[in-house]
Amino acid sequence: MKKIAIGCVVLAALAAVVFASGAGAQGYPQKPINYIISFNPGGESDVTARLQQSHLEKILGQTVTVTHKPGGGGAVAWSEFQRTAKPDGYTIIGVNIPHIIAQPIERKDAGYTTEGWELIIWFHFTPNALIVQKDGNIKTLADFVKLAKEKPKAVTVAGSGSYSANHLETLRLEKLAGLQLTYVPHTGTGPIVPALMGGHVNSTMNYSMVGVQYKDQMRTLAVATDERLAVLPDVPTFKELGYDIVGGAYRGVAVPKGTPPEIVKKLTDAFVKTTELIADKQREMGFEVTYATGKQAADLVARMKANYADILKDLAEQRAKKQ
């Protein structure tokens, strides 16, 4: 007991020394920056943040801690951030399109607004892609459309979450191709992979990186981009095949509204540099590295909001009809 007690006192003294050494340098950043990820550890947002972490630390000359606040498809962290985070640049948060567009429209208690923060950057993009089993009898998008027309509602499309990029893109495909599909939401990209391999769903509207990572077991029918992807050169775009479908998920970073412009600038520069430094690694993992900052970043949100507006409206009408 006595030994433990003495040990405790020594520790307390040590802690005092560590706390005292915090302040010192001048100008932002003076203390560690907290980078909040609103999803689980090990997810794509987390892995990317950890890749960025060490570069950010070098550029900013400060510790950057990645913390997780998962829940509600991101909404828990986002609502708390908009409510409580101080606009001093020491708390930054990862944000996602279309989550921040769809959730405030679809949920009464989302607790945040799409525009309620200052965007620093959108640093990468994962386009949607329609993917099926490699050895199945669907080889092309035409096969897929034909099968879905023959058997309305029988073709299942797995996707990650509801009102997500995957979900909205599936609805767009239904609309443009005149199909009736059955969208089966999953709790993330993870569980979709075995579901497709085991034949429990016929296809998945997913991110192109799934098609890259599981090239051996899966066939990507089409990607939702303007031009073909460098990592999947043989896969046509939806546009080539006659369907105007371009979309996917963007990941970025935001700070609270009212953060001083100098700090926003410093963070923006740091993130731009970091994005360039990790670009190769990101491309290998199947991400598209295209960044948007400042006004462009806000414009991107506005554009995507308009892009999904009609589909979200359709959804709301369907719901109203069912009541």
Next chain:
Amino acid sequence: MIRNVNTDLVAGTLGLLLSFAFWWLIDPEITHLSIVFPAAMITIMAIVSALLVVKGFSRAAERGNLFEVGSNVRVFVTGLFFFGWAFAIGILGFFVASVLAIALIALYLALARRRVSMAAFAAWVLIAAGEVAFFYLIFTRLLHIPLPEGWFL
């Protein structure tokens, strides 16, 4: 202590109240996909609770003494301390709130069996500070989990 309570009846009533509460909280605009499972579970909960109530009125009803172990006042006060601790973290900050809470809980519980001198209590505050520092350092420095700050650390 509360003697000879019909626990089946209590549990059943509680279950019925809970099922009613959940049923009442269902948003009428929610879609089928989101509510089909909870609705089924609420029904099962209600059935199980109803069976418990029926059993409570039968001869097979279980009876038992509630809160029969030790001092219930101490349980109640300890509970208050815990909730107060959590509130204080938001106001005082994690470090200060926890040192205070640990020292005070230790003092309160120790008084049940022994006397505590001022000197001893002062030592306890230091020990508490050491304990909290141990966890504080591990979490903030090693695991990079920032702990809440308030007026103080």
Next chain:
Amino acid sequence: MDIFLQAMAALADPIVILLIFGGVSAGLFVGAMPGLTATMALAVLLPFTFTMTPLNGLVGLGAVYMGAIYGGAFAAILVNTPGTPSSIATAFEGYPMAKQGRAIEAISVATVASAVGGIAGVLFLLFLAPPLALLSIRFGPSEYFWVAMLGLTLIASLSEGSLLKGLLGGTIGIMLGTIGVSPIGGESRFTLGIPVMQGGIEMIVALIGLFVLPELYNMAALAQTSLGEVSISAKERSSFWRVTARVFSQPANLIRSCIIGEIVAIIPGAGGNIANLVAYNEAKRASKHPERFGTGTTEGLIASESSNNVTVAGSMVPLLTLGIPGAPPDAVILGVMLLHGLRPGIELFTTSGVLTYAFIFSMGLAAIAMVPVGLLGGRLIYRIIFRTPYYFLVPTIGLATIIGTFALRNSITDVFIMLTLGTGGYLLKQIGIMPAPVVLGLILGTIAEVGYVQAILGGATYRFAQMRLFENPLSWILIALVVVSAAWPFLAALYRRIRPVDKTIGDAE
């Protein structure tokens, strides 16, 4: 065989050995702290692995993972709080043993059983990976639903006394689990319009509250700790060789638990949290003295601890062969592999075979390293807890609980949820509703819901969408198991009535 030798040679490096011991020790701490999970520890370590060679990075993460799943046993045995959801059943037997002054014995048994489980998992991964991986993708929505139902039949054996109260506890757990955004449909439910409640009640938060707080209240009520003093004879019984002999004197139990652990491990999304409960239940069912379970039997302890450590290497079967993480921590390991340009699949075992096999072997070494680390660490932790007076133990465990709960999602709301559920759990315990069924409901409710709703979506064109649940042969097997498991208590009672004379013939094997 050549590749095996090269892999072993790759491990004969002081850095690797250091990483294994360091990783296991760090994992042990993480596992023993309620609220700190293996997944979180691995995510925190992820950036460090960028600077390491792929092998060193993977070895370190594997060792932490192994240690974390085992470390949960310490808290379970010493303070009746599963440090991770993988050691819930460990608390059922380990804590009663600790109360009887057999804490060291319980820790030693858990250590040896964990090591055996860890090695068994490695063997499964080495020799049976391809067929097991094929089995793993056979699990679709309807199978998940039936697995969850099978898990819920455990309520019958977990609820001491009244089955109805156990069922009520289970449904309370399931309903608590439905709070927040629905897994399929994405809408908020039962949140009372509070944004933070969209995140729902995290199972581990509930686990901590429901198990720890009643124990702390008990200590406060009695103004004494509940750990018994270790007597001389108990010390002798806890010697390493005796304990090892004891563990291996139950070969049927070990083999059964390891197989259960492996099967649960390859089901993506299910891991040690379900494996330990199922293995415990089966051990009880097969035992000659099921009535002694819950009073401190080594059988239950061995079943729980061996099965959960099988899942560490076991869940890597679908990960390494198909790139499917079998459990949440595997997602982080997949991330590391992808960052180093290693793509799961056949070439992992051929082109980069040396690396892969070295990684697999290193998990076996980590399992062995748990024995010295665990036995020493266990004695140390026991001594600290035993010598700390009750009035310091209560707030100190409180501190660990609060900080652990907070750290899980960086949420002070979770701390309040934990305290509220724990206090509620203390009250429920008074009227005979135990925490175990509630936690079981929380673990399995979401799995059941996702499986059910996905299955009926898949059956959209059927006349009755529910028919989809009864289609596949694997579902039939699971349904049969559910029926047998649910009817078992009645069958056992019937059997006893028919053969009332010879009480020892209750063995299921």
